[in-house]
Amino acid sequence: MDHNTPLMSTVVVGLVLAFILGLVAQRIRVSPLVGYLVAGVLMGPFTPGYVADQNIANELAEIGIILLMFGVGLHFSMKDLLSVKNIAIPGAIVQILVATLLGIGLGEALGWSFGGGLVFGLALSVASTVVLLRALQERRLVDSERGRIAIGWLIVEDLAMVLTLVLLPAIAGLLKGEGNGASLSSLAMPVLITLGKVAGFIIFMLVVGRRVIPMLLHYVAHTGSRELFRLAVFAISLGVAFGAAIVFDVSFALGAFFAGMILSESELSQRAANETLPLRDAFAVLFFVSVGMLVDPAIILREPLPLLATVFIILFGKSIAAFGIVRLFGYPNSTALTISASLAQIGEFSFILVSLGVGLGLLPDRGRDLVLAGAIISIMLNPLFFALLDRVLADSDAKAAKAADAAAADKKEKAAPRVPLPETKLIDHVVLVGHGRVGSVVSRALRLNNTPLLVIEDTPGVVERLQKEGVEVITGNAAAPDMLQAANVMGAKGLLVAIPDAFEGGQIVSKARALSATLPIIARAHSEEEIAHLRHHGANVVIMGEQEIAKAMLAQIGATGVA
Template structure:
């Protein structure tokens, strides 16, 4: 029966084992991507036991690529890129070129052709979006200058890889496809014609998306939203993502990846893009997991065991070569050492695009299977090492901040100023300093200062109740501090951050964040610290209400129920 249902089998085995290994990876404080890749190795042909159908895995991974690239386009922000274009664009291009040259050097040493070296180097040059954003979010750097530069740098890398995916098939003949020694199999004229045709098709597709897609896609989303059916809206988003990707490949001969990327980018201009991203997130996550599992299935450990020097060289390019290049480039553009170190650590790993480029290079005959195995093995190790790099960076910043604080406490004789202070260094030291002390006992703690949390804060201020706010957005924190509100930057689910608000001496805790799971963690920790604390939380369903009450909430307000009560009160009030 199992052999008669290979699709169901691979879905159950792939997702089930990925869940187990992903949970273990999360428990060990490393990216779940490592767990997903290891799950693929377990069900792949390189290990004993069950071997999943590789043809089905390949097709499922294509859907994963489409939805992954759709998500990249959906979150693509031209505004974010333009705000740091002076450093992100040239910096990313030079860093990609530097890593590619290093990759070509390794390929030459291994006896591969020029084409294999270029694909190998490109795969080593691009960082993982998932890993980079997680590192930035964990340290609340997304809204800082360092975070914006890192994200802008990543956007440029992603755009470069999208173009590489489109152009590699066209120039494969000039890079040595079809020959044993890696010499060109096509003349430059033939390659020029092929490249020209490919660029013409890409240009036609882009024009169609910008002229027709920018009108049709937002219109279709608004029409589906106006029906009031969430199912139809979600279905419309998926049809657009998959349909545009399939149409781009079928009609224009461009990759699924480019079509999906432009579908997301055009949809991003709609006011409903946020809802589209939220509604499709579970499906995108599920197929992204299957994509990483399918990549793991392609891994052959013997390639790494037989060539340990090549593996070490590959890992050094990722962790050391790219980082040194990025560090030097950021300093050259006049930014502080703190910014340079943050960007360097952020880029010291590889991920999604590397896993898309490597199989493409192998399928085109540009790169041997050994290159793909080295990329995958180095990716796993680099992702494992990345959190430790940031831990070292955090310790460095803490030591630097402590030294600065000691110097401030016992300042030397003033010296003539040689110019303005580095704003970024001052900002880094300011973030590292202890947060303001919470007000005296009997205060209110507000977790989250979004729409609900901001209204709670205003009402507490009207009643002259002292409050401490915990918020993850640096811009919101700055605005609150400008008004004289005691607040702390961070995630309240972190016990150390919650303790800064002095919940032991507080009278009320308002948990205004919408995520019930995270809110439950906050409630549970606060209840342990203060059994008498009045904890009021928000929820959106009966299940969330029960969950929060089980964690120790004194009262849980469900928005939908309160809205219904208010409407009934308004309707019946005139009759009373």
């Protein structure tokens, strides 16, 4: 029996090499993404030794993109998407135009035709779905306003590229200067058909998918089979993405995103997200491996100056344009910098576009090689952009905290802070940090007992709902300066830290303990290490969910002995 099959060898060699080199990268304090990309270069046709099947690698990578976008959709809603339309739509369009013009300019300098420069510029204008989402997830920004804007921006870019891929073959003759160029009607018809298909897909998902997908998953969940539930999640994510591409001609990523967004309205969304996580991460690694396989390292020596110019457009041309657009719409520097860093790379749509451009005779092979090399370099450097962003934002927060402390210590009347915190009048109340799955149960019980309650929460939808229900809420992160003082923890009967992140919880507990040595503080944890961490910072009681479940189960059968 022949064990050396292309599929098996591509998966095994790709994952093993990515693991080894990712581990080395982590060891030398570089992003593991660099290790994954180098693994792809070593498996590619431009380096000696084993050469993996590029087509198989690309298809495996596409599965990773589908699962990743499905997972993002599970944390999104139509309301979230529409809430950022005023910045995402014009912002993405203007940024695409700026990057495309820069690409056309570079193409002209290199002696290419206008059509070649246009394809080149468009390829440099669109960011990679996988890279952007990985960066946001690592920093827990997907559910933040910055994350929603970045994802909305990405979706607009995807839709623009879908239109481009449809329109480009129709106008190829015109761009090449051939006499049989496309007429206005021949240009308008493909665009109208594509827009009609996208609209049809969205309507289908909102009318049919919104009813069928949650109902199907609930039915499977009631069978009690975890295996069938996991299979149902994968079948829905991959099936909807594939069906959207075949029937409606939209991208796999867009189809998977809408499938996840529809399912997000179900209470099973969190369980569905957990079921897809292991495979999603594995296939995302194969995406980076497949990118590395496309790159010829020798281009660094053959085309140093054009490559440098290409990378400059990707890293700085797009980022500066995005920063200016976001600031123009009145958003703070933190949001503008996050969007800029998110877009400072290119990926999957760029590869598809340059391949089509070369096939149509618009873009020379030299242009494709520059885009592929620019992609791997930008993906390698993107984590450095985010590391720099983290440092800049941390310094900015520290300066803001010092400024706030100085303003509070100054007894003279001065200008108020930009967004003054509302200070509660409550005393002998309970301060609840976080209103998620645990916090909402605690909140409901306290209100039933008529216990004075103040909630600290930073999710806009949750804040609005609590305010409508008459609950006093302070919006923001409880670890931020002056937040706990505004909640009057000094006069509270207790502080309940219900957020799942023990590191952030430790910061909150430490600040609360500094304000009051006698305040009862109760926090939640998921491990013995987290319990020790929270107690070290001053928590009186730390509750681990697994222990309490075990106690309750033993209590039901009359057993004891759980500490």
